[in-house]
Amino acid sequence: MLAGLATGIVTLVVVGGGLVVVGFVVLFRRRGDRGIRSSNPSGIDALNRKAGTLLVKLDDAVRDADDEIGYALAQFGPEKSRPYGDAVANARAKVTEAFRLKQALDDAVPDSDRQRREWTLQIIALCEQAEASLADQATRFTELRSREVNAAGTLDDLRRRIETTTGRLATSRALLADLAKTYAPSTLAAVTANPAEAEKALTVASTGADAAAPAISQTGVNDVSTQLAEASQAAHRADQLLDAVDRTARDLAAASTALADLRTRSTADVAEAKALKAPDAETGEAILDAVGVVEKALAETTKDPVADLDRIGDAVAQLDLALASARNQAQRLEHARTAYLGTVVSATNQIATAREFIAGHGGSVEARTRLAEAERQFTIAQAAADPVEALDTIRRSVTLAQDADALARYDAMGAR
Numbered sequence: 001m002l003a004g005l006a007t008g009i010v011t012l013v014v015v016g017g018g019l020v021v022v023g024f025v026v027l028f029r030r031r032g033d034r035g036i037r038s039s040n041p042s043g044i045d046a047l048n049r050k051a052g053t054l055l056v057k058l059d060d061a062v063r064d065a066d067d068e069i070g071y072a073l074a075q076f077g078p079e080k081s082r083p084y085g086d087a088v089a090n091a092r093a094k095v096t097e098a099f100r101l102k103q104a105l106d107d108a109v110p111d112s113d114r115q116r117r118e119w120t121l122q123i124i125a126l127c128e129q130a131e132a133s134l135a136d137q138a139t140r141f142t143e144l145r146s147r148e149v150n151a152a153g154t155l156d157d158l159r160r161r162i163e164t165t166t167g168r169l170a171t172s173r174a175l176l177a178d179l180a181k182t183y184a185p186s187t188l189a190a191v192t193a194n195p196a197e198a199e200k201a202l203t204v205a206s207t208g209a210d211a212a213a214p215a216i217s218q219t220g221v222n223d224v225s226t227q228l229a230e231a232s233q234a235a236h237r238a239d240q241l242l243d244a245v246d247r248t249a250r251d252l253a254a255a256s257t258a259l260a261d262l263r264t265r266s267t268a269d270v271a272e273a274k275a276l277k278a279p280d281a282e283t284g285e286a287i288l289d290a291v292g293v294v295e296k297a298l299a300e301t302t303k304d305p306v307a308d309l310d311r312i313g314d315a316v317a318q319l320d321l322a323l324a325s326a327r328n329q330a331q332r333l334e335h336a337r338t339a340y341l342g343t344v345v346s347a348t349n350q351i352a353t354a355r356e357f358i359a360g361h362g363g364s365v366e367a368r369t370r371l372a373e374a375e376r377q378f379t380i381a382q383a384a385a386d387p388v389e390a391l392d393t394i395r396r397s398v399t400l401a402q403d404a405d406a407l408a409r410y411d412a413m414g415a416r
Contacts, residue, residue, distance in 0.1 A: 044113070044116060044117060044120065047117070047120045047121065047124065048105075048120055050124055051098075051102070051120050051123040051124050051127070051365075052102075052364075052365035052366075053365070054123070054124060054127035054128065054131070055095070055098055055099065055102060055123065055127060055365045055368065055369070056362075056363075056364065056365045056368060057127070057131070058091065058094075058095050058098070058127045058130055058131055059095055059099075059368050060362070061091070061130075061131060061134050062088065062091050062092050062095055062130075062134070063359060065084070065087075065088045065091065065134055065138075066088065067233060067236055068084070068138075068141075069081065069084060069085055069088055070236070071229065071232055071233075071236075072084055072141060083137060083140070084137045084140075084141060087133045087134055087136070087137040088134070088137075090130065090133055091130035091131075091133055091134050094126040094127070094129060094130040095126070095127070095130060095372075096372065096376070097126055098122075098123045098126040098127055099368065099369050099372035099373065099376075100372070100373075100376065101119045101120075101122055101123050101126075102123060102365065102369045103369055103370075103372070103373040103376075104119060105119055105120065106366070106369060151212070151216045151228060152216050154228050154232075155209060155212060155213060155216055155228065158205065158209050158228060158231055158232055158235060159209055161205075161232075161235045161239075162202055162205050162206055162209065162235055165198070165202060165235060165238050165239050165242065166202055168198075168239075168242045169195050169198065169199055169202075169242070172194070172195045172198070172242045172245045172246075173195045175245060175246070175249055176188065176191070176192065176194075176195065176245060179248070179249060179252065182252075182303065183252060183303045183304065183305075184302060184303035184304050186304065187252070187303060187304040187305075187306070187307075188248065190244075190248070190353050190356070190357065191241075191244050191245045191248045194241040194242065194244055194245050195241070195242065195245070197238075197241050197360075198237075198238040198239075198241040198242050199238075201234045201235070201237045201238035201241065202234070202235065202238045204230075204231070204234040205231045205232070205234040205235040205238065206231075207231075208227050208228070208230055208231025208234065209228070209231050211227055212227040212228050212231070240356075240359070241360075244352075244356050247352060251306070251345070251348065251349040251352065252305060252306070252349075254345050254348075255305035255306045255309055255345050255346070255349060256305045258305075258309060258341065258342040258345040258346075259305045259308050259309050259312075259342070261338075261341075261342065262309060262312055262313065262316075262339075262342045263298060263312070265338055265339075266294055266297075266298060266312055266315075266316050267298065269294065269316060269319060269323075269335070270291055270294055270295060270298075270319075272323075273287050273290070273291050273319060273322075273323055274291060276323065283322070286321075286322040287319075287322045287323060289322070290315075290318045290319040290321070290322040290323075291319065293315045293318055293319070294312070294315040294316060294318075294319050296315070297311050297312045297314075297315035298312065298315075306345075306346055306349050306350070309342055309343075309345065309346045310346055310398065313339070313342060313343055313346070313395075316339065317339075317395070320332075320335065320339075332388060333387045333388065334387075336387035336388045336390070336391045337387045339391050340381075340387060340390050340391045340394060343391065343394045343395055343398060344381075344394055346398050347374070347378055347381075347394050347397045347398045347401060348378075350374070350397075350398055350401035350402055350405065351371070351374050351375060351378060351397070351401045353401075353405055354367075354370075354371050354374070354401050354402075354404040354405035354408060355371060357405060357408050357409065357412075358371060358404070358408050361408065361412045362408075362411070362412070363404075363407065363408035363411050363412075364407060364408070364411045366407050367404050367405075367407035367408040367411060368404070369404075370400045370401070370403045370404035370407060371400070371401065371404035371408075373400050374397045374398075374400035374401035374404060375397075377393050377394070377396045377397035377400060378394065378397040380393050381393035381394040381397060
């Protein structure tokens with residue numbers, strides 16, 4: 001039944017995305033220019049601020065609702081949780097579409113005043129609809145919990161989760177210590193404090209469980225469900241923090257392997273470039289310049305394989321451009337396929353890092369928009385049939401994820 005619920009959610013995202021687009025085409029065709037012309041030009045800034053605020057609020061709400069679904073499934077089963085799952089899937093489809101529109105507004109392509117107003121109004125409508133749907137389901141579950149919560153069973157499950165996660169702390173700390181022997185501190189900065197933060201979250205969870213326990217009987221109670229939910233969320237947050245340490249270790253291992261492959265391939269590319277006969281003097285000079293950039297990048301070594309992948313990858317991209325006219329199509333496609341593999345590793349790491357930072361510290365609508373677009377470009381790259389197109393797209397994903405992380409960290413510094 002859990003698999004059925006997951007299938008239903010995925011189906012709704014696909015179908016819902018299409019309905020969102022069709023619905024807004026009909027809406028704005030019916031309205032024509034009337035709604036656009038009635039807006040004062042100076043009012044677009046107010047609309048932009050409203051859209052940005054709603055997007056941040058909805059993005060957080062969907063993240064929180066994702067956590068809540070797991071809790072609801074464990075507590076009430078798939079049938080009673082299905083409406084909530086459907087509402088979250090619907091909201092996620094709307095927030096994805098809203099971020100796509102926000103990216104269109106933020107990109108370098110000029111937009112007319114009409115387009116900016118239409119798209120901004122669409123973002124607002126998408127957010128308000130999704131927010132209302134989530135709020136309705138949240139109210140329904142609050143009422144359901146007040147009638148059906150199995151507080152005694154929930155407390156037992158919570159204490160087991162706390163015990164299991166507490167047992168992971170020592171392993172996580174040891175893993176970080178091992179990673180620190182190989183990688184630079186800056187490479188691990190995003191997760192260095194995770195075990196300590198997880199321990200604090202577990203303390204919150206344990207305190208909540210202890211506070212709720214005296215009011216719980218085996219027949220269940222109604223007045224501690226909120227305490228237990230908050231304690232469960234804290235335990236879940238602790239798990240997420242420790243999962244991020246494990247994910248970082250896997251990503252760095254994959255990045256190190258990809259880096260070794262990239263160095264080998266780039267060395268071969270340099271040899272190929274030096275042996276190629278350029279069609280003209282200008283192309284020959286560009287190739288020599290690019291070879292120098294790659295050789296310099298290969299000579300530099302750091303303890304950050306992800307940064308090394310990006311640095312060497314950027315240098316190789318310059319060499320690819322210089323060699324484009326001298327290489328035949330088959331060579332270009334094969335090179336793009338191999339370069340893509342290393343860039344995917346970087347994109348995966350950059351997206352996960354930005355996502356986890358925003359989940360833990362928040363972020364502006366600009367940061368979230370870049371992250372959503374990075375994830376969208378990643379998906380497009382995976383589906384691209386043309387290796388060159390896939391490589392260009394995954395490189396855009398890396399850049400957007402880096403921007404999202406930088407913006408989120410800047411936002412966090414400003415909030416201190």
